[in-house]
Amino acid sequence: MIHIGDLNPIQQRAVLFEKDRPLMILAGAGSGKTKVLTYRAAHLIKDEGVNPSSVLLLTFTNKAAGEMLSRVQTLLETNYSSPTGGTFHSFSVRILRKFGLAVGVPISFSVFDENDQIETIKRAMQVLGVDQKAMRPASILNSISDAKNNLIGEKEYASYAKGSFQETVAKVYTVYQNLLRQYSGLDFDDLLLKTVKLLKEDENTLNRVRELFPYVLVDEYQDTNKAQYELTKLLAIKSHHLTVVGDASQAIYSWRGADYKNLQYLKRDFPEIITINLEQNYRSSQNILMAANEVIEKNKNHPILRLWTNNEQGEKIAIFQAESEIDEAQYILKEVKGNSRKGVQLSDYAVLYRTNAQSRVVEEAFLHDGIPYILFGGTRFYERKEVKDILSYLRILVNPEDEVSRKRAEKIGKGRVKKLEESRTGIDLQSNSISILDQVLRITGYLDLYDTNNEEDMARIENIKELRSVATEFSDLSEFLQQITLTEKESRSGNTRSSVDERDAVTLMTLHSAKGLEFRRIFMVGMEEGLFPHSRALLSTEEMEEERRLCYVGMTRAKDKLYLSYALRRLYFGQRNSNPPSRFLADVPEELIEVKNKIRQTRHISEQWGFDENGNWKWSPDD
């Protein structure tokens, strides 16, 4: 038996719940959802005798997948092999490599990332003579991606298209798909789409895959899109061996096609599904939890778990009214420095903001005072120029049809591509990825482009070395290329900026990237109408609810202390604005708040703003 003594009774029930029945675990923030899911996987294997490789764990990020697998492994101890796990996308790649031919997917397809997609869209627009200034390729791609996420193919889209925009999209969509076929390329969305298509159309494969993975466990189910929903349904509808974990209140990716309603749809497709709610929170203080509850309660369109905790009441929520964005940053600085003397570490802090552009002011303040920080979300490793350059060489070797990569390679230098093509016959594509990579570097002389005395160039060379070390992990080149496009790597260069001890640093990131993480002390900055909630969400109830969920996610990251701040005047994209304080602030109950700035301590903030008796937004700063 696996040891479940450290779980609460409800968690235990979820872990031990009968294995042949579909189970939906609604798990609030900080309620131990990953713990429950990993324990359940371990329980199936160790106590129920399920073959480890028959257990399929699906998530959205490689990081989360990796962590789940290693946690299961720890629970199982050594004499068990690992369950199967990964992201929906990497799982799809594996299925398509093995069985994709049945729906016309070549084994060595290229995986097109967003950049490649845009390039292909541009090409399609060129073919059709669509003016790229009149219609932005990115917004066309958006519509196409949206359609794909909802399993709408180009023909079906064309039949629904209304108005000139959609009609153009429909045309581009068709040409785009033709180009992808020509290039032997699948974009991110196709990976899911084609896999669903394959399982729907080819019964042999469906049965085979069901045999291979009779037990399916999915984390963060509120983030699934239609394609992912269909995929899990296809896998589990017959066996009923499905466990999903999710929380509608933490759904913040609807703009990428995610639909928290999939949690409800599951009840329709699996009528015998049992729901277990995990509502005890182990992370936050009572005050933080109460405040977060009040904020999320305003949402009417989805179920809301009422979290509770045995933790201490804790400190009050600090609200700070800054004069400007610079003043706001100074406040953070002062607070961080003040507490560091009291034994609070820099790594206990995270500063969360709605938009990336907001990081700059905070960075400047930290930089000026020599406070080390880690900034999340720069250019991703596999999107760096030098990495993509080399990958484009490799991609044309594996898949000569890949015109997007060819174009990129030719931009580096036509001569180099020519040399590479001439040597093609001398390169054994069956040999190790790393040896092929080294041959490519030698043949193209790519490294000559960089000057070892130049600091920036050296960083690029470092990245290439990093890429080499990843290549050693894959023997098959085609598999290497397909998987790494779907993998985010921790990029070490250029992120930490300080000479001080690198391990202890404040974290700076967007609210979105904070999901799933926790910190002792959280600053949420820019709590202003138009910024957070963002101006784009102001007109739509749906989007406003998502902003509110985002606020909830941010607040529930904090264990001990939550700081909310806003600025009376803010310079944003070269414009000076005066935004009213965020409506979310007004939802935090008065008795949980301490107002940090001296100026307006006399008057309680909720008298200054909020909704008036007619439900209209009001704001009256007293100067």
Place this chain on the structure above:
DNA sequence: TTCAGGTGTATTTTT
């Protein structure tokens, strides 16, 4: 092939 200068655009970004 390279680079300077003009132009357009700026929400979030798991893969």
Place this chain on the structure above:
DNA sequence: TACACCTGAA
């Protein structure tokens, strides 16, 4: 304000 992208000239 800032920067990615495109264009055209050298």
